[in-house]
Amino acid sequence: MAKIIGIDLGTTNSVVAVMEGGKPVVIENADGGRTTPSVVAFKKDGERLVGAAAKRQAVTNPHNTIYSIKRFMGRKFAEVTNEAKQVPYEVAAGDNDDARVRVGDRLYSPPELSAMILTKMKETAERHLGESVREAVVTVPAYFNDSQRQATKDAGRIAGLEVKRILNEPTAAALAYGLDHVGKDLKIAVYDLGGGTFDVSVLELGDGVFEVKSTNGDTHLGGDDFDQRVIEWVADEFRKQEGVDLRKDAQAMQRLREAAERAKSELSSQNQVEISLPYITADASGPKHLSMSLTRSKFEQLVDDLIQRTIGPCKQALADSGLTVSQIDRVVLVGGSTRIPKVQEVVRQLFGQEPEKGVNPDEVVAIGAAIQGSVLSGETSNVLLLDVTPLSLGIETLGGVSTKLIERNTTVPTRKSQTFSTASDQQTQVEIHALQGEREMATDNKSLGKFQLVGIAPAARGIPQIEVTFDIDANGILKVAAKDKATGKEQSIVIQAGSGLDEAEIQRMVRDAEVNQAADKKRREEIDTRNEAESLAYQVEKHLAEHGDNVNPTEKPRVEEAIALVRSAIESNDAAAIRSSRDGLNKIWSEVMASAYQNTTATDGPTEATGPAGAAADEGPIEADFEVVDEEKKS
Amino acid sequence: MTRTPSHDELFKIFVLQQQQWAMVALGKMVHPLTGQNERDLESARFAIDLLGMMVEKTKGNLSTDEDRLITQVLTNLRLNFVEEAAKPPSATESGESAAAAPAEKAGEA
Numbered sequence: 001m002a003k004i005i006g007i008d009l010g011t012t013n014s015v016v017a018v019m020e021g022g023k024p025v026v027i028e029n030a031d032g033g034r035t036t037p038s039v040v041a042f043k044k045d046g047e048r049l050v051g052a053a054a055k056r057q058a059v060t061n062p063h064n065t066i067y068s069i070k071r072f073m074g075r076k077f078a079e080v081t082n083e084a085k086q087v088p089y090e091v092a093a094g095d096n097d098d099a100r101v102r103v104g105d106r107l108y109s110p111p112e113l114s115a116m117i118l119t120k121m122k123e124t125a126e127r128h129l130g131e132s133v134r135e136a137v138v139t140v141p142a143y144f145n146d147s148q149r150q151a152t153k154d155a156g157r158i159a160g161l162e163v164k165r166i167l168n169e170p171t172a173a174a175l176a177y178g179l180d181h182v183g184k185d186l187k188i189a190v191y192d193l194g195g196g197t198f199d200v201s202v203l204e205l206g207d208g209v210f211e212v213k214s215t216n217g218d219t220h221l222g223g224d225d226f227d228q229r230v231i232e233w234v235a236d237e238f239r240k241q242e243g244v245d246l247r248k249d250a251q252a253m254q255r256l257r258e259a260a261e262r263a264k265s266e267l268s269s270q271n272q273v274e275i276s277l278p279y280i281t282a283d284a285s286g287p288k289h290l291s292m293s294l295t296r297s298k299f300e301q302l303v304d305d306l307i308q309r310t311i312g313p314c315k316q317a318l319a320d321s322g323l324t325v326s327q328i329d330r331v332v333l334v335g336g337s338t339r340i341p342k343v344q345e346v347v348r349q350l351f352g353q354e355p356e357k358g359v360n361p362d363e364v365v366a367i368g369a370a371i372q373g374s375v376l377s378g379e380t381s382n383v384l385l386l387d388v389t390p391l392s393l394g395i396e397t398l399g400g401v402s403t404k405l406i407e408r409n410t411t412v413p414t415r416k417s418q419t420f421s422t423a424s425d426q427q428t429q430v431e432i433h434a435l436q437g438e439r440e441m442a443t444d445n446k447s448l449g450k451f452q453l454v455g456i457a458p459a460a461r462g463i464p465q466i467e468v469t470f471d472i473d474a475n476g477i478l479k480v481a482a483k484d485k486a487t488g489k490e491q492s493i494v495i496q497a498g499s500g501l502d503e504a505e506i507q508r509m510v511r512d513a514e515v516n517q518a519a520d521k522k523r524r525e526e527i528d529t530r531n532e533a534e535s536l537a538y539q540v541e542k543h544l545a546e547h548g549d550n551v552n553p554t555e556k557p558r559v560e561e562a563i564a565l566v567r568s569a570i571e572s573n574d575a576a577a578i579r580s581s582r583d584g585l586n587k588i589w590s591e592v593m594a595s596a597y598q599n600t601t602a603t604d605g606p607t608e609a610t611g612p613a614g615a616a617a618d619e620g621p622i623e624a625d626f627e628v629v630d631e632e633k634k635s
Numbered sequence: 636m637t638r639t640p641s642h643d644e645l646f647k648i649f650v651l652q653q654q655q656w657a658m659v660a661l662g663k664m665v666h667p668l669t670g671q672n673e674r675d676l677e678s679a680r681f682a683i684d685l686l687g688m689m690v691e692k693t694k695g696n697l698s699t700d701e702d703r704l705i706t707q708v709l710t711n712l713r714l715n716f717v718e719e720a721a722k723p724p725s726a727t728e729s730g731e732s733a734a735a736a737p738a739e740k741a742g743e744a
Contacts, residue, residue: 590710597713600720
């Protein structure tokens with residue numbers, strides 16, 4: 001049975017895992033890394049880079065290097081104006097006012113860019129498994145709304161993956177943690193502070209059942225914000241010292257961003273770090289160097305309010321779960337930002353216990369996704385997952401009020417119906433406006449979609465009975481239906497326009513991704529050919545130097561000429577020339593070795609008397625074979 | 636239930652088996668029975684010549700990948716043979732066994 005892989009599509013890094021022999025395994029990418037930077041870059045020559053290679057060139061290509069794309073998934077442009085200011089690439093409004101990224105003269109949708117990362121993760125898994133992968137479980141922050149989930153699902157489709165389940169990140173982490181504790185009754189809290197989002201979930205584990213009791217979070221809070229605080233501080237200090245505003249220099253800002261991220265990480269284990277960026281910028285007086293010390297206490301001061309912002313959602317999640325702090329048995333930390341000592345201290349104070357140290361905060365989500373994948377494929381059977389919807393769902397009713405049909409933290413899948421009526425006399429149609437959020441007024445909540453139910457029998461207001469049904473599947477994706485009980489007329493929508501991509505657009509992106517896949521494959525083949533050619537030239541040259549005596553002197557110039565041809569083709573970076581010169585050298589070398597071998601067999605073994613070496617050298621291997629046999633027969 | 640390998644798969648298996656046999660005989664790989672590196676150039680030569688015969692007999696009937704595989708394996712084995720033959724004979728190589736081996740194999744052929 002084909003494997004269903006688990007992918008943690010993170011803001012900063014992504015991880016892929018799979019179940020093998022009943023154990024979850026995190027798969028290393030081609031660079032040997034267990035995490036892959038969620039970075040996509042477009043080079044000037046049209047080449048597209050994903051992962052570490054993209055991250056490495058960010059300093060020299062800041063405007064075309066896209067990171068933290070997860071922050072823009074399923075978002076309207078107006079919702080992300082703050083985030084857009086923090087990134088060096090251009091975020092623009094698309095056709096439906098969705099956030100898009102401009103690269104050159106093209107607008108890319110966030111799902112399209114995320115698909116490039118997913119494709120990389122898919123390829124990593126395929127290389128490891130030695131078979132093609134078609135299905136995946138992809139994780140999202142628990143507090144992602146419907147549009148963001150749908151956008152993530154679309155990204156999977158564009159990457160050629162059927163997303164079998166959209167899984168909440170803290171739930172995935174709990175699955176990974178809980179798999180080692182099956183049989184115990186535990187109440188756990190998962191505190192997940194990732195690169196761009198914060199989530200907290202409270203779960204109950206017992207007899208292999210993982211029941212999410214409540215979830216909460218903030219989709220605008222993560223490690224990136226911590227980096228940003230360090231960047232702002234350094235830029236301010238630098239302006240005070242040197243009178244130069246680094247914010248105006250994209251390249252300098254990219255270097256500073258990397259230095260800030262590094263400093264933040266190092267401050268988890270050190271009390272003070274040096275931020276040193278020579279030649280960061282220049283003015284009329286010459287080059288400027290940046291050199292500053294950042295202490296842990298200063299860093300904690302810079303990010304204190306951000307850490308404090310995680311407390312509210314934790315308290316809300318606890319209240320929604322109906323549990324008290326003292327009833328929580330374990331607190332599991334997820335996400336790289338939970339390595340920050342101050343974060344751990346806040347968690348310790350909040351939950352009154354030491355957080356679990358046994359899980360790897362970078363990998364635990366992907367491991368959970370892989371476990372869920374194995375559950376869906378039937379490989380694992382002792383686990384049952386009951387997740388919840390993070391936000392309340394309802395419709396707009398008279399006076400712009402949001403009327404909830406499904407309360408937040410309701411276990412999914414679920415289906416709820418409620419009967420509504422018309423607001424005015426002789427009304428023959430109603431608009432169903434689906435909403436997501438906790439606010440009382442419709443305009444304050446997230447609009448998921450609208451549709452009209454027409455053909456209602458004319459009657460006095462309040463008489464028609466319109467049954468509205470909300471149906472949420474296990475992915476947390478919603479279908480809304482409305483039915484006039486009198487006429488039986490029915491209308492429904494699957495809330496999917498929210499990702500900002502219509503079907504035709506998704507299909508186009510799927511095709512684009514396939515074309516790019518072909519281009520990527522071609523490029524990889526070219527690199528392989530180049531490496532092969534280089535190694536062949538080296539191997540042949542080495543043999544000529546060490547065992548040149550075995551090679552017929554008249555053939556040596558021919559081999560050397562073929563090596564030179566390979567080298568010059570590599571130098572000119574001409575793929576066709578590299579291939580043909582490699583084949584040429586292979587052919588000549590094969591003939592030369594056949595000849596050398598022939599001579600060796602003729603002089604080394606018991607068949608010494610076999611004809612002249614030169615004659616043998618001119619013949620193919622088959623003749624040599626018969627000669628040996630004949631010789632044996634003679635003797 | 637087991638699956639019967641296709642001819643394409645069997646071809647690759649054959650080439651790689653021959654390569655392994657030749658490499659063991661060249662003393663480049665540990666002998667699976669003795670756990671020692673034992674050089675037997677005559678056996679190596681026979682394995683290499685068998686592959687050489689295959690190249691000639693299958694000419695025009697192989698896919699590009701198959702052709703590349705067998706040609707590369709053969710070139711590589713010949714190169715190793717030439718290098719090994721230039722070294723002094725090892726303790727395991729006696730004149731008798733060297734002479735006897737090809738005779739037996741020729742008989743089998």
